[in-house]
Amino acid sequence: MSARELQAVIGLEVHAQLLTASKIFCGCETSFGAPPNTHLCPVCSGQPGVLPVLNARAVEHALRLALALGCRIRRRSRFARKNYFYPDLPKGYQISQYDEPLAEGGAVELVLEGEPRRVALTRIHLEEDAGKSLHEGARNLSRIDLNRAGVPLVEIVSEPVIESPAEAAETMRALRAILRCLGICDGNLEQGSLRCDANVSLRPRGARELGVKTEVKNINSFRFVQRALEHEIERQRSLYERGEVVVQETRLWDAERGHTAPMRSKEEAHDYRYFPEPDLPPLVIEEALLERLRGELPELPLARRLRLMRELGLPELDAAELTRERELADYFERALAAGAPARAAASFVRGELLARLDDARGALAAPVSPEALAELLALVESGRVSGKLAKEIFARMWQGGGSAEAIARAEGLFQESDAAAIEAEVRRVIEANPAQLAQYRAGKGKVLGFFIGQVMRATGGKANPALLNQLLRKHLDGDEGGGK
Amino acid sequence: MSPVDGLHRESALGLARLLAEGRTSSEEATRHCLARAERVDRELGAFLALDPEGALAAARASDARRRAGEARGPLDGVPLALKDNLVCAGLATTAGSRILEGWRPPYDATAVARLRAAGAVLLGKLNLDEFAMGSSTESSAYRVCRNPWDLARVPGGSSGGAAAAVAAELCAGALGTDTGGSIRQPASLCGVVGLKPSYGRVSRYGLIAFASSLDQIGPLARTTADCALLLEAIAGHDPRDATSLEAPAGGYLEACARGRAEGPRGLRVGVPREYFVAGIDPEVEAAVRGAIAALAAEGAELVELSLPHTRFAVAAYYLICTAEASSNLARYDGVRYGLRVSPEAAGAGGELEAMSAASRGRGFGPEVKRRIMLGTFALSAGYYDAYYARAQRARTLIRRDFEAAFARCDVIATPTSPIPAFALGEKQGDPLQMYLADIYTISCNLAGLPGISLPCGLSAGGLPIGLQLLAAPLDEPQLLRAAAAYEALSPATGLRPPLASAEGAA
Amino acid sequence: MSGGPALDLEGARRIARLARLALDEQELALFAGQLDAILRYVAQLEELSLEGIEGTSHALALECRTRPDELSGSSPREELLSRAPAQDGEHFLVPRVVGHE
Incomplete structure (x- = not known):
């Protein structure tokens, strides 16, 4: 296929931190910037024997978003465990939603270059955040901070329908505006309260089948949404041009170097072994709750x-x-x-x-x-x-x-609107500046500005400009203008 | 005989009476239990840890309350013990595993907190199969636990320490946990009463999870009424456990009293034909049929039943419980607590992965590793539908069998275990054979039912045999009423193991 | 579910890595054999007609209860860090993460 006719197809996976006081499954604080490992309790540190209890406000916030985006809300959704080992994942699994998410469908509406666009969504679901691994410092050690572990997130997954990096960036802006308008997320990409991963593939223009996609992670500012995607599209395009293939993989955006690089992955990394979370029965959403939330939508x-x-x-x-x-x-x-x-x-x-x-x-x-x-x-x-x-x-x-x-x-800042007083000043200025008057009368209209300036200076800027303009023209243009 | 000499023979309710009447003190009872445990348990292996300081402090506090006229109820001052997978603030909790050696929980399990609130004295932590995975307590990483009726035999499991301690009269009662029979089966093998409540009846907060959709905490004691007493203390909704039920709990002691007074008259007792088939020990079958006949003779109505999906229960159970276990045990990774082993070589996944793998490889015993492997496989890509999902659907059929059955009867009567206690080491090496012996107890967990095992006879070799009764979800009162009614008829009621009677005579 | 061995040695090796278990060759061979026998036993579930049967993941029909969004306090940092095999007073320490995100 000719690389020139290739068209980008982008899907977004957005994680938004919900504005709750406490974490999604325990009563620890969610606020950003606390000393490491101080927002931690037996539950969110994954001590043996603990159990999760779902935060009602996290559910309400996710429902607000689902209602705002016109999603179909499941009256009965289910939590699932996503199993993988990582030192900042205290339980060895993340509680998320899988085959029965809170909401499906819906769209983000936006305007791109004056044209209305509708970016269709696949799903919205609730999940918990993981902690943070810090790799700087000691050479062979990573440090683990679990403050963020258990902070409530909504994951918003779009269909692969975005056609350009600019549209992707605008989708993020629109989503951020909605999240902030609803008061459910502060939308701060730099602090990570709003995060964006993108699936990118290329296909010949007009083709229906999607090409091999890569997932680009670590995009943490609006500027980078566009730049990272532009870079990744260009990278894939040049692979095709050279007759090479795109490998399905996860790539990290490196803002400093301005490129994406493959994440070192393991062959089993994607076998998450999802299964229904036995510690949380199905989440049932009552009509009365939806009714109330609908009424509260801004x-x-x-x-x-x-x-x-x-x-x-x-x-x-x-x-x-x-x-x-x-x-x-x-x-x-x-x-x-x-x-x-x-x-x-x-x-x-x-x-x-x-x-x-x-x-x-x-x-x-x-x-x-x-x-x-x-x-x-x-x-x-x-x-x-x-x-x-x-x-x-x-x-x-x-x-x-x-x-x-x-x-x-x-401060005496009221405008001089007394016509007689302004008129007296106009006469005085015209008389004092015969040369400029002559220029004006010879057709140099710009000299009007000079007279306005002179009168304004004399009145301390308080002369009503409309009145002044009218009076000046009258005297400059009129016969009596010269006072002769 | 002064009460002190025979204190260990007293039931929990008996001790409560002595305490209430001022004929003994909690400190005296506690010292008696501790001293006896020190002596007897060297050989028995029921305890993993005793907590003399904590227990005596709690006992003295109880005595002070009583002197001040502020006793909290029948459990105030009564010495009890806990299976070591129940989390107890400040008291080392191992779940029988090396991987948790030295871990001191930063919080109390809800059931433990409720016992403390009722004034109970907690003597220590009881032996179990590692992470409650097993039917013999042989997978405990710490010590062998023996059956008080025959020290060459297993006490059953996984709550083997609890059953052995109660049978040997080291404590009046204990809390165990039951995922596929882990309270009822050791109760049966040790000749005590063990009650597994309905799923959600008792909070699981602080129970070190094995299989979350099956695990329940419940009491083991020497009488049905003592089980009821303990259940009264620990049952009821807990906001920390989203699966705990909000339906009102209680009325258990009353149900026992009614069963004792009224007998089984009018009780509809279901007898499932699938539970009396090949594989059952003839002595067990005879004892259980004898128990059912005794109930009928006293006016119970027998209902022939079929639970057609029973033969699929072991398969469904071992897929579900291992899948959940593989996930529940992922947190033991050497990062936040427990054992960390430095790897010999970093391997393909780097040093971190190697550290976790080495810690888990060394920290878990063979049975736990086997189950983690099976569960990981059952959930893995390409196998989920064929194994895990299929097992979940089979579980639905098993649940429906019981729904249909309980439309026709009040309780179901079955053997608890197809065989009496077997010899230590006898079944090691063939996990499948060990799993198949759980056939009578696991359906109850799959369906979330309450179940109880109580003694119904002794084998010719002098080993206890247990009768299992099952009731509809949340119908613990019916279950306890039937159990108390049978207890009054059972030929095994009041029998004591040689170990206890020898000690008791001393 | 039927046919050749449900789980061979290579399969066992893959599962052990997924489960993050360091097993020696002897253990791998033992488990592969035992698990294969168990998997052959559980294959009897294939006999069931499960058309239209929903799975049971919770024994009793429960609904998820939620909690109000209230702070209930965190543990003192030392209380949880002191239980860790390696820590620096502020963080849990682990061997350096390879291929981290």
């Missing part, structure tokens, strides 16, 4: 983005940015509810607010409330404060300077 980021575009006429870029985090969109819509005009509010939220927040999820706790922003924007709308000064007022409000009205009054 509007999802994409739906909200489209609504903002439709209802408010916002440009896509604004709408996308505003709905990136649920709290940011909430902030924006609360400002609107308090009377702020949509475009001005969008511009302030994207510009002034985001510039001052480390994390957009902190929007609602910002020093300037959405209602206070609405009050500021009302001053702009009524012409009492200029757009430029409004940014300055916002900065003072951020520092705790009080309401927009109070700051504008105290």
